[in-house]
Every structure is written in C-alpha cells, then in structure tokens.
Amino acid sequence: MKVTLVKCPKCELPLYMETQDEFFYCSHCGTIHTRNGPKVERIPYEIADFRPDAQTDNRVYVPFWRLHTDFRIKSRDVKGGFFNKIGQALKGGDKGASIYIYVPASQMETAAFRYWSVNLTINNPRYSARTDFAGTPRMPATTTRDEAIELADFVAVTLEAEKPGTLQYLDYTLTVNEAKVVYLPFMSSRSGLHLAV
Ligand SMILES: [Zn+2]
Helix, strand or coil, X not given: CCCEEEECCCCCXXXXXXXXXXXXXXXXXXXXXXXXXXXXXXXXXXXXXXXXXXXXXXXXXXXXXXXXXXXXXEEEEEEEXXXXXXXXHCCCCCCEEEEXXXXXXXXXXXXXHHHHHHHHHHCCCCCCEECCCCCCCECCCCCCHHHHHHHHHHHXXXXXXXXXXXXXXXXXXXXXXXXXXXXXXXXXXXXEEEECC
C-alpha cells in the first residue's frame, strides 16, 4: 500500500493518505483541501448522518458535489419531462429556478453515475448533518469542482432523457452559484450502493 504524507494547509499537522483521494481530510481540524492546478483550496463540505436503523456493516461515505444552480430558460418547446416540470414550477412567467444538481465526486460506472445524479437531483436527500465520519470509510474523490460544474449540463440533459417526455427545443443557461461537497451515507453490497439517509 502506498502511503502519502502531506501536511494540512490549515493546522500543518501531517496527514497520512492511504488512498489516492483528491480530497485531503484533516481529522485534527476537520478541514478538507484539494488541489486546483498549482493551488491548494479549502472545500466547504457537509457529512450526512446515517439513518438510525442503518446496519453498521458495509457502511461507506460517498462524496457528491452539490451545485446550487440558477436554471434559466431562454426559450423552449418541451412536452413533458423534467424541464417541463421545472417550467411548471415557475410562477408568473419568471423563467428561472434554483435547483441543486448532484454530481458524484467518486469514480462510478456510467450507469451508477447517471442513476445517482438523476435521483439525487430530482429528490434532494434530506438528512441531519454530523461533524465527523465516525471512522466510516470514505470513497476517494476523483472529480474536481471545475469538472463537476462541466458535468452539471450533462446531468441536466440526462434528466430529460430519463423522463418520458419529448424535448423538442430548449435554450437555457445554467449558472452555478455555490459548489459544496456532501458526503452521503451508503450501504455497499454486491448489488451496488444503497442510500442510507
Ligand atoms: Zn488540519
């Protein structure tokens, strides 16, 4: 096993990394840093608690980028589907909405990536936050914030493709206001990942 020694940029205590995780978590001061090119940046994050009846075996935390976006429709001709749902939610001709788009920050198969980004974006998970990981393993992060923002459009288009509806024409802008990492609790089994909030 390759062990990397780095220092926490905030408290300067050494961090021992056992995996290739792009998010450097310091258990001393509770900060997470990541590299952005030559720079080291602190990442705002939350840890969601497991639901009380969740089994203690096979627990894993999976990081997601939660992008708070302004979704603005410039012009459209959409019948059904997710965009239509957004359009219906808009009141009085205001052609914008704020939505949270979830992008997995860990490496996943395409099908799992699509499944979790779509489901978490449509049904934002509700959870109580906690302040530490309580020894639960974390899936290593591979996706940078800039990559997550680029993937937000892919998620938006995937949402439409997942829903029965006909996207005929859509001209929109997506503006990301805030990018935060949320560690969501999962149970890992042979059949895949199961959300445990
Ligand atoms: Zn620290």
